[in-house]
Amino acid sequence: MKKTLILLSLLFALPAYGASVVATVNGKPITDTDVTSRTTLMAKQGKTSSDNRRVALNAIIDDAVKLAHASNFGAVPDDADVDKELAKMKLGDLTAAEKDMARSALKSEIAWQVLVARTIMPNIDVSNDEINAEKISLASEHGLPIEMTIVRLIDIPADVAKKLSKPKSCDDAIKMAEDLGGAPQKFSALQYELAADIRSRVANLPLLTWSPRVDNSVLLVCNTKKTKEYGELDNVIKQNAIFKSAMFQADQQLKQLRRKAVIVINDNRYKL
Numbered sequence: 001m002k003k004t005l006i007l008l009s010l011l012f013a014l015p016a017y018g019a020s021v022v023a024t025v026n027g028k029p030i031t032d033t034d035v036t037s038r039t040t041l042m043a044k045q046g047k048t049s050s051d052n053r054r055v056a057l058n059a060i061i062d063d064a065v066k067l068a069h070a071s072n073f074g075a076v077p078d079d080a081d082v083d084k085e086l087a088k089m090k091l092g093d094l095t096a097a098e099k100d101m102a103r104s105a106l107k108s109e110i111a112w113q114v115l116v117a118r119t120i121m122p123n124i125d126v127s128n129d130e131i132n133a134e135k136i137s138l139a140s141e142h143g144l145p146i147e148m149t150i151v152r153l154i155d156i157p158a159d160v161a162k163k164l165s166k167p168k169s170c171d172d173a174i175k176m177a178e179d180l181g182g183a184p185q186k187f188s189a190l191q192y193e194l195a196a197d198i199r200s201r202v203a204n205l206p207l208l209t210w211s212p213r214v215d216n217s218v219l220l221v222c223n224t225k226k227t228k229e230y231g232e233l234d235n236v237i238k239q240n241a242i243f244k245s246a247m248f249q250a251d252q253q254l255k256q257l258r259r260k261a262v263i264v265i266n267d268n269r270y271k272l
Contacts, residue, residue: 063108070111143192145229170222
């Protein structure tokens, strides 16, 4: 009887490790403590949601799936490299558990980025049509690094605006406007410096062509001049398009990998 009591007391004294395992990924356990560490880490990074613990568990599962896949390609970084990057993040004081979690999350992210760069990005092609379409979108929404010389007529009556014809030059446009009793304004500016309403009206306006009358005003672009940055724009747009496409494909691949992984949720609070 005495031995039985001693055995029971020892059992009750042991920590309930089994109960703390909320999920497994391919047999690898994820504990409630892991989830707590991840939520704390998320908070230090300014990432919060109304369902933090479930988001945290999802992130840990993703880490495990990414690392398992990256290991097949030799894309998992060394611990020393991970620690160097972790130091740059300046997350403040972390407990041992939180630091292990931060290290694991960062290792997974670096491995995934390497994998995407090696296996997905080289297979993405961006056409000139896509680049030009993005330029048009940028021109109207944000502006391009193009210097524009513009003539603007404000407070112009509708009947006077109808009399404006296509000028031969900027000076001709100014004289035409003055002959009709207008007071033309001439100015030069980079397209992305223009107010959004003016930029949208001149972005695709042919040279030496009066714009439609809007808010009692008309605009005319005399000439344009591409800046040095414009020459780099095609490459920037192409790289951004490749990156966006790669991230989309990587997300789809991660979903497939998760479906293939053996993920078991033991705690109903974390059911996905």
